[in-house]
Amino acid sequence: MSTISEIPKEEYIKTCTAACAGCSSSLCLRYVLKAAGPDTVLVIPACCTSVIQGVYPNTSFNVPVYNIAFAAAAACASGMSKAFRSAGKKTNVIAYAGDGGTVDIGIQSLSGAFERGTDFLYICYDNEAYGNTGMQRSGATPLGAVTTTTPGGKGEFKKDLDRIVAAHNPPYMATACSAYPLDLYKKVKKALSIEGPKFIHILAPCPPGWRYESDRTIEMGKLAVKTGSWVLWEREYGKLTVSGPSKAAMKNPLPLEEYLKGQGRFKRVTPEIINELQQAVIKNLERVRKEEEGIC
Amino acid sequence: MRERLALSRPKTGACGLTGSWRVFRPVVDREKCNQCGICEIHCPDGVIDEELNIDLDFCKGCGVCANVCPKKAITMVREER
Numbered sequence: 228m229s230t231i232s233e234i235p236k237e238e239y240i241k242t243c244t245a246a247c248a249g250c251s252s253s254l255c256l257r258y259v260l261k262a263a264g265p266d267t268v269l270v271i272p273a274c275c276t277s278v279i280q281g282v283y284p285n286t287s288f289n290v291p292v293y294n295i296a297f298a299a300a301a302a303c304a305s306g307m308s309k310a311f312r313s314a315g316k317k318t319n320v321i322a323y324a325g326d327g328g329t330v331d332i333g334i335q336s337l338s339g340a341f342e343r344g345t346d347f348l349y350i351c352y353d354n355e356a357y358g359n360t361g362m363q364r365s366g367a368t369p370l371g372a373v374t375t376t377t378p379g380g381k382g383e384f385k386k387d388l389d390r391i392v393a394a395h396n397p398p399y400m401a402t403a404c405s406a407y408p409l410d411l412y413k414k415v416k417k418a419l420s421i422e423g424p425k426f427i428h429i430l431a432p433c434p435p436g437w438r439y440e441s442d443r444t445i446e447m448g449k450l451a452v453k454t455g456s457w458v459l460w461e462r463e464y465g466k467l468t469v470s471g472p473s474k475a476a477m478k479n480p481l482p483l484e485e486y487l488k489g490q491g492r493f494k495r496v497t498p499e500i501i502n503e504l505q506q507a508v509i510k511n512l513e514r515v516r517k518e519e520e521g522i523c
Numbered sequence: 524m525r526e527r528l529a530l531s532r533p534k535t536g537a538c539g540l541t542g543s544w545r546v547f548r549p550v551v552d553r554e555k556c557n558q559c560g561i562c563e564i565h566c567p568d569g570v571i572d573e574e575l576n577i578d579l580d581f582c583k584g585c586g587v588c589a590n591v592c593p594k595k596a597i598t599m600v601r602e603e604r
Contacts, residue, residue, distance in 0.1 A: 231560055236573060242581040243568045245538035248545075249585035254567040281537030289533040408564055434585075442586030442599070445565050 234412055235261050241287045244279040249441030251405035251431040251448065252276060252352045256323065258408045259350060260290060262415035267319040268293065268307060272300035272333060274325030275359045276352075297332040300324045301349055305340035305424075308347040319348065319419050326353040326367035330388050341395035341424045348418050348425045351388065352405075354433035362436040370504055371496040374436075380496060384507065392426045393462065400426040401461035406448025407472050414461060414470075421463075430457045438491025447489065455480035455512050456504075460519075467518045477516060483508055536581075541568070545584030547599035549577055555596035562588035562597065 239260035246253040252275055260267065269292045271277045277294050280286045295303045304322040311318045324333055329351040337349060356374050357363040364374045366386040373380050392400055399421045403411040411429065418425040432447040434440065439447060451457040452472050459470040469477055483505045487493040531537075556575065563571040565587055570578040577588070589597040 231564065234564075238569045240569060241533055241535045241537065242570055242578060243536070243538060243541045243583070245541070246567065248567075248583035249587055250567050254565065257567075257569050279538070281531065281534075283529065283531050285534040285537035286531035287533065287535075287537040440586070442590040444567070444585070444587055445591050 239289045241289055244287045246279040247435055249434045249444045251444050255352055255405050255429050255431055258412045259415050262412045263319045263419060267321060270295060270300055270304040270322040272324050272328040273297045274328050276323055278359055297328050299336055300328060300333050301340035302336040304347045305343060305345035308345050322349045324351055326351060327357045327365045330366040330386050341397055344423055346422050350427045352429045352431040354431045354436055356436050358433050358436045371500040372492045389428055397426055398423040399463055402428045402459055404430045404448045404452055404457055406445045410470055439489055450486040452476060453481045454483050454486040455508050456486055458515050469519055477512060540580050541583050542580045545602055547584045548602050549588055549597050550600050552596045555594045557594055561591050565591045
């Protein structure tokens, strides 16, 4: 685990973005850029991050940013990386996309770029809905969550993006959570040291969308990890390792209600749905445990 | 050339003085503070510097620092305007 002293003091985001108070996506971006350093290009499709940059002619991001259409982030990043490598440059290319731009709209270009195997890092920060346009349901919204387009609670489970990406056999993929910035920093650093397409999936709790007070952003992320609803792991050349913060949750997860009860979007969820979600969590933990032990 | 490409340039305060959004202001009790720096790590906007001073021109008052502080040295006080 990285320690505080290892983290560079330089900030690549100038004060201050237009993100909501308590936004965990801007917290994640701080650490992604600290790990990547100044020789980095961000490719950003339509998502909260394309909005919070500031108004022309000023921007708060101190690295080059390329804003692109929803469906094209990974295609653009892979082409850009190819161009940099042919020019003999080692510039890091990072596609930083929300869950809508990854799970729903951008998945074809993501799949194509991973199949071509170009050297870039794709980061999906997942707030489990289309936050930028006012919290509409996305493929990443969990079962039972209220959004503006599912006022009675979503009826389907969250799409398992990590298994879709894993099917492309990337050299490195990981999950992270905004509540553990040091873990995220370490993972981005490691990802950028490996050649080929890399993928990091970050859970980013969203105060206005998940309907909790802005000061509880870190608490929410920690609860997601402690209840086992979000498991932190990294898979390097097919070998899965569970990360430090998730180790306790693998053995002895807290009951899922602890995580759900703090969020307004799960206010009207029935005990049957909580049970269904809990069973899904147990099943997922079991699958991760088996994979780590090399059983499947 | 740059003008025609419509590039944005980095600038502090590109989104205005976001401190005006604040409803609650963080107040640090230096007696209780043990300089651990956990607030600085978790600040979503990076407005807390190395000496753990909070930049009130830009602090949005989200309260994350007060929530994560292990010594409970930061309290959120309502702004009077």
